[in-house]
Each structure stands twice: as structure tokens, then as C-alpha cells.
Amino acid sequence: MAVTYVVRPMRVEDIPQVQAIERHSFSLPWPAHAYRREIESNRLAHYIVLELPGHEPLEPPASTWLDGLRRLTRQLAEATPVREPAPIGGYAGLWLMVDEAHITTIAVHPKLRGHGLGEVLLVAMFDIAEAIGARWLTLEVRVTNFVAQRLYRKYGFSEQGVRKRYYSDNGEDAQIMWSEALDDPDYHRRLAELRQALQRRLGSVELRPLAGRDAVPLDRGG
Numbered sequence: 001m002a003v004t005y006v007v008r009p010m011r012v013e014d015i016p017q018v019q020a021i022e023r024h025s026f027s028l029p030w031p032a033h034a035y036r037r038e039i040e041s042n043r044l045a046h047y048i049v050l051e052l053p054g055h056e057p058l059e060p061p062a063s064t065w066l067d068g069l070r071r072l073t074r075q076l077a078e079a080t081p082v083r084e085p086a087p088i089g090g091y092a093g094l095w096l097m098v099d100e101a102h103i104t105t106i107a108v109h110p111k112l113r114g115h116g117l118g119e120v121l122l123v124a125m126f127d128i129a130e131a132i133g134a135r136w137l138t139l140e141v142r143v144t145n146f147v148a149q150r151l152y153r154k155y156g157f158s159e160q161g162v163r164k165r166y167y168s169d170n171g172e173d174a175q176i177m178w179s180e181a182l183d184d185p186d187y188h189r190r191l192a193e194l195r196q197a198l199q200r201r202l203g204s205v206e207l208r209p210l211a212g213r214d215a216v217p218l219d220r221g222g
């Protein structure tokens with residue numbers, strides 16, 4: 001049976017899990033209220049999460065109806081949710097500025113890195129950028145973040161400048177990277193090939209998008 005990952009828009013209730021990954025990923029993590037603002041009031045922002053398979057109920061099924069009733073009463077009294085939120089393996093986001101999609105963040109849970117999930121999130125960023133009418137993607141990355149730079153180069157980003165002392169924690173420079181033009185047919189073809197190679201790499205993993213403005217079909221081709 002195929003394992004299913006779902007890429008879907010980030011919701012406010014995802015923020016605690018996003019923050020847990022964020023704290024393990026960045027030396028200047030965004031506070032929870034920044035994510036809340038992005039989701040609730042920034043109309044230019046598009047944030048997604050990658051839901052992991054194996055979403056289990058909070059507790060095992062009740063053995064008898066009386067057990068079930070007791071549990072429900074307790075849950076109502078404690079106002080606890082019946083199910084935990086689905087586990088999240090990573091997230092990413094962008095802002096649309098005129099016809100440029102600025103990737104603001106991308107991160108995969110440290111325990112899940114190296115399995116193609118960063119690529120899944122980046123592919124989703126490309127899909128969203130195209131869907132909302134961007135012509136390019138751009139981002140800043142620490143000059144020492146070779147792993148992320150390699151991921152971006154794989155997808156056709158190149159260095160187009162430097163922002164001096166961009167990061168306030170250690171005064172590190174940021175490399176400014178740009179994709180090629182999304183409407184360039186050769187680039188489109190290369191992206192489609194990368195997408196197919198990613199799907200092969202993930203093998204039995206099925207990437208199921210949810211319906212909605214940020215739904216992201218991986219096998220869209222073209």
C-alpha cells in the first residue's frame with residue numbers, strides 16, 4: 001500500500017509543530033505570532049505544511065461503549081481534542097511581490113532530512129508560484145548553508161548577489177538566489193524532469209494534494 005504524504009495550506013493549529021521544527025532548523029526562529037500573522041492577515045503569503053502518514057488517534061479505540069462514553073465525557077470536561085493534529089514533517093512559505101515569489105522559509109524536521117522531503121516542499125513552492133502568477137522565485141540563504149544552496153541549485157537557482165551582514169545573530173552574509181523565468185520552456189522541461197525523478201525516488205510514497213488554492217499535485221507534468 002502506498003504511503004501518503006499530504007501537502008496542504010498551513011493552519012493556525014499547525015503552529016506549535018511548525019515552531020518545534022523551526023527551533024531545530026534556524027538560529028533566529030520566527031515567533032508563533034509571526035506565523036499567525038502570516039496565515040491570518042498577510043494576503044500575499046502562502047504557507048504550506050507536509051503532513052506525515054500514520055496519523056493515529058490520540059488514544060486507542062475504547063474497548064466498551066461505557067469506556068467510550070467515559071472518555072468522551074472527560075474530553076469534553078477537559079476541552080481536549082479527540083484527535084491530535086496530524087504530524088508535520090516540514091513546511092515552507094512564500095510571498096508574492098508583483099511577479100516575484102519570495103521564498104521566506106523552508107524546513108524539514110531534522111530526523112526526516114535527506115529523503116526528498118525538502119524537494120517536495122520546494123516543488124510545491126514552484127507550483128504555488130506558477131498558480132499565483134509569479135514569473136520568478138527568489139530567496140536569501142546563508143552563505144554557509146551549503147545544503148540548502150545545493151537544493152536550490154539543483155532546481156535551477158543561481159546566485160545573483162549578496163546582502164552583507166543580513167543575519168543579525170552572527171552578522172553572516174546572505175546569498176541572493178533567483179530561479180530562471182518560470183515561463184521559459186527549457187526551464188519548465190527541466191523542472192518537469194526533476195519532478196519525475198523525485199516521484200521515482202519517493203517510490204511508493206504517494207503525494208496527495210488536498211483541494212484548495214494551495215493544493216499541489218506532484219505529478220502535474222509539463
Ligand SMILES: CC(C)(COP(=O)(O)OP(=O)(O)OC[C@H]1O[C@@H](n2cnc3c(N)ncnc32)[C@H](O)[C@@H]1OP(=O)(O)O)[C@@H](O)C(=O)NCCC(=O)NCCS
Binds near residue numbers: 026118145147150
Ligand atoms: C534545506 C532542507 C530543507 C533540505 O531538506 P531535505 O529533506 O534534507 O532535502 P532533500 O532530501 O529533499 O534533498 C534535496 C537536495 O538537497 C541537497 N542536500 C540535501 N541534503 C544534503 C546534504 N546533507 N549535503 C549536501 N546536499 C544536500 C541535495 O542537492 C539534495 O539533492 P540530491 O539528493 O539529488 O543530492 C533541510 O536541510 C533543512 O530543513 N535545513 C534547515 C533549514 C534551512 O536551512 N532551510 C533553508 C533556509 S534558506
